[in-house]
Amino acid sequence: MKAIGFKTSLSITEKESFIEFETQKPIPGAGDLLVKISAVSVNPVDYKIRQNSAKDTILDTPKIIGWDAVGIVEAVGEKVRLFEVGDPVFYAGDITKQGSNAEYQIIDERIVGKKPTSLSIEEAAAIPLTGLTAWEILFDRIRIDPEKDKGKSILIIGGAGGVGSIAIQLAKKVAGLTVIATASRPETMDWCKQQGADFVVNHKDLISSVREAGFEYVDFILDFVDTNSYWDAMVELIKPQGHIASITGSSDPVALNKLKNKSASFSWELMYTRSMFETDDIQEQHNILNKIADLLDDGTLKTTLKETFIGLTADNFKKAHELLESGKTIGKIAIKL
Numbered sequence: 001m002k003a004i005g006f007k008t009s010l011s012i013t014e015k016e017s018f019i020e021f022e023t024q025k026p027i028p029g030a031g032d033l034l035v036k037i038s039a040v041s042v043n044p045v046d047y048k049i050r051q052n053s054a055k056d057t058i059l060d061t062p063k064i065i066g067w068d069a070v071g072i073v074e075a076v077g078e079k080v081r082l083f084e085v086g087d088p089v090f091y092a093g094d095i096t097k098q099g100s101n102a103e104y105q106i107i108d109e110r111i112v113g114k115k116p117t118s119l120s121i122e123e124a125a126a127i128p129l130t131g132l133t134a135w136e137i138l139f140d141r142i143r144i145d146p147e148k149d150k151g152k153s154i155l156i157i158g159g160a161g162g163v164g165s166i167a168i169q170l171a172k173k174v175a176g177l178t179v180i181a182t183a184s185r186p187e188t189m190d191w192c193k194q195q196g197a198d199f200v201v202n203h204k205d206l207i208s209s210v211r212e213a214g215f216e217y218v219d220f221i222l223d224f225v226d227t228n229s230y231w232d233a234m235v236e237l238i239k240p241q242g243h244i245a246s247i248t249g250s251s252d253p254v255a256l257n258k259l260k261n262k263s264a265s266f267s268w269e270l271m272y273t274r275s276m277f278e279t280d281d282i283q284e285q286h287n288i289l290n291k292i293a294d295l296l297d298d299g300t301l302k303t304t305l306k307e308t309f310i311g312l313t314a315d316n317f318k319k320a321h322e323l324l325e326s327g328k329t330i331g332k333i334a335i336k337l
Contacts, residue, residue, distance in 0.1 A: 001025045003102035004317050005062030009054045012321045017050070018314040021062050026098075026106045033083055033109050034075040035091075039125040040100045041068040041305075041334040042320045043162060049095075050321065066101035067093040070115055070125045080109050082286060088115035090289065092129035094275040101317065103337070110282050111275050113289020116296040123303035124296075126332035127166065130304065131292045132285060133247060133271040134167035138175060140284075141267040142220055142243045150176035153215055155237060157203055158224035160188035162332045163247060165195050165304040167222060172196035173300050177220070180213060182206065191330050195304075206233040218242065228252055238264045245269055306331030 003023050010017040028034040046065050053063060073087045083089065091112040093100055115124050138144050154171050158164045159181025171177045173196060181192040182203035189200045201209035203225070210218065217239035223230060223246035234244050235258045244259075245267040256266055274282045295301040307323075309316040312335070320333045 001103040002312060003062070003064050004066075004312060004314055005064040005101065006050060006054065007059045007062050008057060009051050012047070012050075012318055012325060017321075018317045019062060020312075020314050023062075023064075023102070025104050028075055028077045028080075028106045030077040030079040031108055031110070032077045032106045033073050033080060033089070033112060035069065035071040035089060035105050035107055035112075036074045037069050037071040037100055037103060037105055037337055039070045039121040039334055039336045040066050041122075041125045041129075041332050042066070042317070042324055043068060043129050043332075044324055045095070045129075046099075047321045047324050064098045064100075064102050066099035067095065068125055068127075068129045069093065069100035069105060069107075070121045071105075074104070076109075082109045083112065088117075089113065090115045090124050090128050090293070092132050092271060092285075095272040096276055101312075103312065108275065108282075109286070111285040111289075113286055114293050116293040118297045119303055122308045122334040122336045123305045125334045125336075126162075126303050126305040127292065127296070128289060129271060130162040130166045130332065132288055133163050133269060134170050135288050135292065136271060137222060137245050137247065137267075137269040138167065138170055141245045141269050144175050144177070144220070146175050149219070151178060152219040153178045153180060153239075154220040154222065155210060155215075155218045155234075156181045156197075156222045156224065157206070157230055157234075159183050159192040159195070159197060159200065160330050161224055162304060162329075164222075164224045165191070165331050166301070167224070168192060168195040168197050169301050172198070174295065180210060180215065180218065182209075182225075188330055203230070206230060207236055210237055221245070223248055227254055231255065232258070235259060235262075235264075238262060240264065243267070247271075304331040305334055308334045308336055310336050312337045 181197035
């Protein structure tokens with residue numbers, strides 16, 4: 001099969017930052033699906049792994065990355081029970097295994113969902129990783145209850161990005177929250193409003209802009225940009241007994257002691273935790289993806305796709321990564337095979 005990968009970590013402007021190559025078509029294990037891939041999308045995790053996983057070394061076998069895919073089940077392992085050959089599926093994959101930037105991929109059926117029937121393959125490819133991340137951070141980490149918490153306020157830092165775009169929709173349309181999203185350019189502000197944000201504030205002066213929008217404190221805060229850069233602002237803005245959650249990681253220790261007087265909570269979210277550790281509830285990702293597919297099909301949610309490239313080529317992945325690395329992308333970028 002054809003695949004796109006790299007043998008060493010290079011700047012995206014370098015000729016061999018991505019290479020096209022042929023490799024053996026994989027064989028599914030007992031609980032795996034073999035998926036013929038139709039479309040993929042790219043995420044910041046892709047370029048971070050490309051930049052760091054093969055530094056100062058040359059791999060014997062090219063590394064295939066990519067953790068969003070839509071495709072058709074071509075074969076199933078002997079213990080597979082959730083899917084059959086011919087089923088259209090979508091998923092975000094497992095960071096410990098080969099990625100989706102190839103013609104075929106094997107994937108554990110427990111982290112795969114049915115493709116939304118109303119969406120094109122590229123529209124569907126934009127959803128899994130960001131949809132799972134946003135769902136988990138809202139409903140598994142903060143444990144928002146749509147009945148109990150309806151009308152409460154949530155501040156989403158980085159509203160126009162891939163995760164922010166779907167998180168706005170889930171927070172507003174599923175959880176029933178009052179959504180305050182951050183953006184700083186006219187086009188990103190408009191995008192946040194299109195996703196359903198009630199208020200759009202400027203993250204360059206976060207505290208003042210939130211207060212000017214009429215909020216002394218907010219019940220919940222989601223950080224999709226940079227924990228350290230916004231930590232003091234988040235500490236100031238979180239309501240006593242509120243909850244902050246982040247996906248961004250931190251190169252420096254997070255000063256959790258600053259939350260003590262407010263008895264506020266803090267959580268990390270990593271969408272790959274369930275697959276990395278094969279947690280007892282790993283199949284919850286299958287369930288979440290199916291719920292998201294239903295919400296897309298009934299019109300509650302909409303795709304966050306913004307741009308599509310055509311063709312499984314190294315050049316297309318270079319262009320997509322270059323856009324991601326600029327930090328100026330809105331929504332998601334897909335590549336249709």
